[in-house]
Each structure stands twice: as C-alpha cells, then as structure tokens.
Amino acid sequence: MAPLLPRWLIPVGCRIARWPSESTGSSTSYAGKETMRLETPWTLPRKDSAVIELKGKPVADALMSALSVRVQALADRGVTPQLAIVEVGDDSANRWYRQAAIRRLEAAHCEVAVISLSDKATQPELNETLDRLSADDQIHGILLLRPLPAHLNEQEAADHTSALKDVDGMSDASLAGVFLGNPGVFAPCTADAVIRLLNHYGFEYRGSRASVLGRSAVVGRPVASLLLVRDATVTQAHSKTPSLKDACSQADLVVSAMGVLGALDQEVLPSGCWLVDVSCNSREDGSMAGDAVWDRLGDIAAATPVPGGVGAVTTAVLAEHLVSAAERQNAHF
Ligand SMILES: NC(=O)C1=CN([C@@H]2O[C@H](COP(=O)(O)OP(=O)(O)OC[C@H]3O[C@@H](n4cnc5c(N)ncnc54)[C@H](OP(=O)(O)O)[C@@H]3O)[C@@H](O)[C@H]2O)C=CC1
Numbered sequence: 001m002a003p004l005l006p007r008w009l010i011p012v013g014c015r016i017a018r019w020p021s022e023s024t025g026s027s028t029s030y031a032g033k034e035t036m037r038l039e040t041p042w043t044l045p046r047k048d049s050a051v052i053e054l055k056g057k058p059v060a061d062a063l064m065s066a067l068s069v070r071v072q073a074l075a076d077r078g079v080t081p082q083l084a085i086v087e088v089g090d091d092s093a094n095r096w097y098r099q100a101a102i103r104r105l106e107a108a109h110c111e112v113a114v115i116s117l118s119d120k121a122t123q124p125e126l127n128e129t130l131d132r133l134s135a136d137d138q139i140h141g142i143l144l145l146r147p148l149p150a151h152l153n154e155q156e157a158a159d160h161t162s163a164l165k166d167v168d169g170m171s172d173a174s175l176a177g178v179f180l181g182n183p184g185v186f187a188p189c190t191a192d193a194v195i196r197l198l199n200h201y202g203f204e205y206r207g208s209r210a211s212v213l214g215r216s217a218v219v220g221r222p223v224a225s226l227l228l229v230r231d232a233t234v235t236q237a238h239s240k241t242p243s244l245k246d247a248c249s250q251a252d253l254v255v256s257a258m259g260v261l262g263a264l265d266q267e268v269l270p271s272g273c274w275l276v277d278v279s280c281n282s283r284e285d286g287s288m289a290g291d292a293v294w295d296r297l298g299d300i301a302a303a304t305p306v307p308g309g310v311g312a313v314t315t316a317v318l319a320e321h322l323v324s325a326a327e328r329q330n331a332h333f
C-alpha cells in the first residue's frame with residue numbers, strides 16, 4: 001500500500017533501522033506503522049522528524065529537461081557546447097565538482113576538456129592557459145575551480161578569461177551585474193543554484209530575513225546580492241563575525257557557505273528557518289558533508305541535504321550557462 005503520510009515525516013538519519021514491525025512482528029499497514037512509530041519512545045523527537053528535505057534533484061531535472069531542446073538546436077547547426085575546466089592542484093571539493101560536472105555535461109551531450117595545472121603553477125602559466133582557452137573557437141565556456149592556491153591571484157586570472165566565456169561569473173563585469181540586479185549576466189553557478197532551488201520550493205523573498213554565512217566571491221557575496229535584489233533583508237557573516245548565533249537569530253533563511261564541518265546545529269539555527277547548506281566538506285572517512293549536523297537541526301522548517309542538495313543544482317546551472325554561452329557565441333549563424 002502506498003504511504004499515506006508525507007515522506008518528510010520519516011525521521012532523517014534513523015529511518016527503517018528501528019521499524020516497529022521488526023520488534024513486534026506486526027503486519028499492520030504502512031500508515032499504521034507510521035502512527036505507531038511516531039508514538040514509540042525510541043524514535044527521534046517529533047520536531048527533528050519534521051525537517052523537510054529540499055532535494056536538488058527535481059530542481060536539476062527541470063533545468064536539464066528545458067535544456068535538451070536548446071542543445072539539439074545547436075547540434076542542428078553543427079555546434080557542440082564545450083566547457084574547459086581549469087584546476088590548479090588537487091582538492092577534494094574541486095574533484096567532486098569536476099567529476100559531477102563531467103557527468104552532467106556528458107548527459108546533456110556537451111563536451112568537457114580538463115586542464116590540470118600543478119599546485120606549483122605560476123601566475124603567468126595560469127594566465128597563458130586562460131588566454132589560450134579564451135582564443136579557442138571550440139571552447140564556449142571556461143570554469144576555473146576556486147579557491148585557487150594562496151600564491152595565485154583570482155582577479156588577475158579573471159582578467160585573462162574572455163567575458164563571453166565566463167560561465168561562472170568571475171569577471172568584474174559579471175559581478176557588477178549580479179550586484180546591480182542585471183539579468184543579462186552569468187552569476188556564479190552556485191549562487192544562481194541557491195536561487196533556483198529556493199524558487200522551486202516557493203521561498204518568499206520579500207519581507208524575509210536572510211543570513212548568509214560566508215563572503216567569498218564565488219558564493220557568499222553573490223548569494224547575498226541576489227537575495228537583496230529580491231527584497232530580502234540580508235545579514236552577512238564571515239570568520240570575524242563575533243557570534244554566528246546572533247547573526248542568525250532573526251533569520252527566516254540561512255545560507256551557509258563557510259566550509260566548516262559541524263559549524264551549524266540547533267544552538268545556532270532559529271526555529272522555523274530554511275537552511276540552504278552549500279558547503280561540501282570532507283569527513284575523515286573521505287565522505288562529503290555540509291556545515292550543518294543533520295541530526296541536530298532542531299525545529300527548523302526545511303534543509304538541503306549534502307550531498308543531494310545544492311551541488312546537484314550547481315552542475316545543472318553550469319550546463320545551462322554553458323549552453324547560453326554557446327548560443328551567444330553562435331548568434332550570427
Ligand atoms: N555545493 C556547491 O555547489 C558548492 C559548494 N562549495 C563549498 O562551499 C564552501 C564555501 O566555499 P567558498 O566560498 O569557495 O569558500 P571560501 O573558503 O572561499 O570562503 C569561506 C567563507 O566562510 C567564512 N568563514 C570561514 N569560517 C567561518 C566561521 N567559523 N564563521 C563564519 N564564517 C566563516 C570565511 O570568512 P573570511 O572571509 O573572513 O575568511 C569566508 O568568507 C566550501 O565547502 C566549498 O567546497 C563551493 C561552491 C559550490
């Protein structure tokens with residue numbers, strides 16, 4: 001029999017393992033089990049079981065299905081969108097992104113070239129690589145994985161990246177457009193993904209209070225700008241903010257991009273807020289986790305899982321930006 005209760009009533013993290021029928025041998029219906037489970041003393045507190053998972057997959061699926069007709073129209077004109085991914089050194093978050101982006105773009109019938117530079121690469125080497133890709137007619141988009149090693153300058157790299165191919169909103173022109181609310185520019189893919197995800201799940205920006213944790217050029221700052229443009233009242237926190245709890249205390253929405261494993265739980269997150277956890281930290285066992293402790297979210301309303309949340313939307317937005325860039329570069333045909 002199909003479940004009669006919403007799926008989010010099932011507690012995250014301890015599902016199935018302590019299912020009542022395993023101890024009682026009962027053959028009651030699914031709905032009956034669900035009722036029993038919520039009354040049993042060994043389940044998570046009711047408030048933890050009510051956190052709605054804001055999954056990325058349906059958002060990404062919708063974006064990808066809208067894209068296929070555009071990729072086909074380009075193919076009919078002999079154009080296959082191609083992305084160049086430039087990475088410097090080795091980093092787990094970059095590796096996850098590179099692998100997921102390749103899967104996504106290949107599924108969308110786009111091509112990917114990966115250029116891996118050593119972590120000792122110099123600024124002139126990086127600049128030359130970006131100049132060469134900018135001049136290559138077969139490359140429609142350039143994604144420079146960030147953050148760069150400390151000895152390299154992101155701004156200088158942006159200046160060597162063709163504005164037409166800047167699919168991850170790195171250039172001054174793209175960022176100025178994001179800050180001013182100009183819809184014609186590419187925002188950094190992740191910042192765009194946060195907005196697509198919130199739109200999909202019907203978040204109401206106007207009148208809301210949003211706390212953005214992190215202020216990098218690739219996530220924190222553009223997310224704050226995109227929320228401000230949509231009439232949210234935005235607080236922005238960073239590593240010198242004295243109290244994260246104070247920074248979040250009024251929030252209807254918390255967007256976390258600190259990259260600090262275990263930094264967020266019910267002590268910091270206010271009741272009823274939505275949490276968008278952008279971070280992708282590496283646990284000791286090599287698995288991926290966000291900033292929030294998933295089984296200590298308290299009575300917040302909704303949260304994105306990691307993995308399975310923002311990351312999936314980021315790769316879909318990257319595909320969309322690449323296809324738009326290829327269309328613009330072939331507009332004369
Ligand atoms: N899922 C996805 O699609 C994506 C995930 N990511 C992930 O998001 C995370 C952030 O990425 P990125 O912005 O590039 O990282 P950065 O390291 O560039 O920025 C981290 C930001 O968090 C702030 N911060 C660090 N520690 C604290 C703290 N204890 N309290 C408050 N603020 C803090 C820093 O402050 P300060 O400025 O003072 O140093 C900085 O502004 C990473 O885990 C990354 O892997 C990134 C992009 C896409």
Ligand SMILES: Nc1nc(=O)c2c([nH]1)NC[C@@H]1CN(c3ccc(C(=O)N[C@@H](CCC(=O)O)C(=O)O)cc3)C=[N+]21
Pocket residue numbers: 093094096097099100101143144145146147168189190218280288306307308309310311312314315
């Ligand atoms: N210029 C730049 N822009 C970025 O947006 C950027 C970056 N540099 N450097 C690295 C981080 C990290 N990042 C991820 C994006 C998607 C997934 C992703 O698709 N994750 C899947 C899981 C993937 C898996 O399990 O392997 C998920 O969350 O469900 C992961 C990580 C983007 N980043």
